Amino acid sequence: MFPRRCARAGLCLLFLSLSAGPALSAQSGLAYLGDELRALQADPFANPGLLWVDRGEALWHQAPPGGGSACASCHGPAETLAPLVPALPRWNSESRRLEHLEGLIRQCQTDQQGTAPAPYESEALLALTARLSFAARGRALSNQVAPEATEALARGKAFFYQQRGQLELSCADCHERYAGARLRGDRVSEGMINGFPIYRLTWQTLGSRHRMFRWCNEAVRAEPYAYGAEPYLELELYLRQRGAGLPVETPAVRR
Numbered sequence: 001m002f003p004r005r006c007a008r009a010g011l012c013l014l015f016l017s018l019s020a021g022p023a024l025s026a027q028s029g030l031a032y033l034g035d036e037l038r039a040l041q042a043d044p045f046a047n048p049g050l051l052w053v054d055r056g057e058a059l060w061h062q063a064p065p066g067g068g069s070a071c072a073s074c075h076g077p078a079e080t081l082a083p084l085v086p087a088l089p090r091w092n093s094e095s096r097r098l099e100h101l102e103g104l105i106r107q108c109q110t111d112q113q114g115t116a117p118a119p120y121e122s123e124a125l126l127a128l129t130a131r132l133s134f135a136a137r138g139r140a141l142s143n144q145v146a147p148e149a150t151e152a153l154a155r156g157k158a159f160f161y162q163q164r165g166q167l168e169l170s171c172a173d174c175h176e177r178y179a180g181a182r183l184r185g186d187r188v189s190e191g192m193i194n195g196f197p198i199y200r201l202t203w204q205t206l207g208s209r210h211r212m213f214r215w216c217n218e219a220v221r222a223e224p225y226a227y228g229a230e231p232y233l234e235l236e237l238y239l240r241q242r243g244a245g246l247p248v249e250t251p252a253v254r255r
């Protein structure tokens with residue numbers, strides 16, 4: 001069924017070396033890396049993602065232009081927010097919406113610092129996201145979902161299993177059925193989100209979870225959603241629950 005679809009799209013070659021099905025328990029993308037990238041991720045002097053962590057630490061202590069306070073002057077060390085990270089996205093019962101780390105940072109920039117929020121994928125937002133996620137390294141992704149978010153979770157799961165794009169492939173087609181297979185030089189992983197933001201050699205920079213979702217949508221020629229869009233927040237919630245128990249490994253290095 002998959003070969004027929006990819007034959008139609010002329011992409012069969014991409015899926016030549018199929019291996020066994022998905023692993024029994026959730027595995028980090030780290031488990032699918034070759035030795036070199038694995039070593040690069042583990043090396044505190046060579047992991048390029050750590051540059052953003054350092055920039056994030058500097059920004060955390062820096063007052064924004066225009067007279068607002070630094071993040072640190074209200075929050076203390078970045079580590080104080082570490083317990084929050086593995087439980088995001090989470091349901092906000094006041095706004096009745098999901099919120100993820102990027103959104104919370106941007107909200108604080110607006111409400112508490114009185115500055116314009118850093119754009120998605122900007123150096124500053126990636127650096128702050130990386131710094132706070134780095135503080136949470138080793139903490140397990142939480143499986144807790146507020147009762148009010150049950151429907152959002154179900155929509156996120158439906159998104160994951162829904163075929164889309166000209167190639168009519170779902171996230172699950174690649175990240176469950178074909179986890180372990182080779183695709184354009186990448187080894188397809190289980191699509192876990194515990195290493196974000198990740199440094200991707202393909203991008204030559206750090207990228208957020210939503211950038212990855214957009215990339216994967218575009219890979220099947222589906223229209224991507226905007227950064228921070230509701231369907232991506234729901235997907236992110238589902239992926240957090242799907243990968244519950246995996247340790248935060250930010251900044252992960254990927255091909």
Ligand code: HEC
Pocket residue numbers: 028029030160169170171172173174175183186187188189190191192193195198212213216217219220235252254
């Ligand atoms: C055509 C196959 C394909 C489809 C469909 C696909 N992806 Fe991916 N995805 C990839 C490849 C290739 C990579 C890079 C190698 C890897 O990390 O798995 C990747 C990487 C990822 C990663 C990063 C994993 C890590 O450890 O850093 C996430 C998260 C992800 N995908 C989520 C999704 C989601 C969510 C969907 C559905 C919207 C999706 N993917 C659909 C091929 C696919």
Ligand code: HEC
Pocket residue numbers: 060068069070071072073074075081084101104105108109112113128
């Ligand atoms: C003037 C004080 C102040 C400054 C400056 C500030 N924050 Fe906050 N921040 C808060 C308060 C207060 C809350 C809690 C808001 C609430 O719960 O409604 C908060 C909440 C947060 C949260 C969610 C925490 C949680 O546990 O729910 C994050 C993440 C965050 N801030 C990040 C930042 C970052 C990053 C900066 C700097 C760019 C920053 N904040 C600057 C006061 C501040």
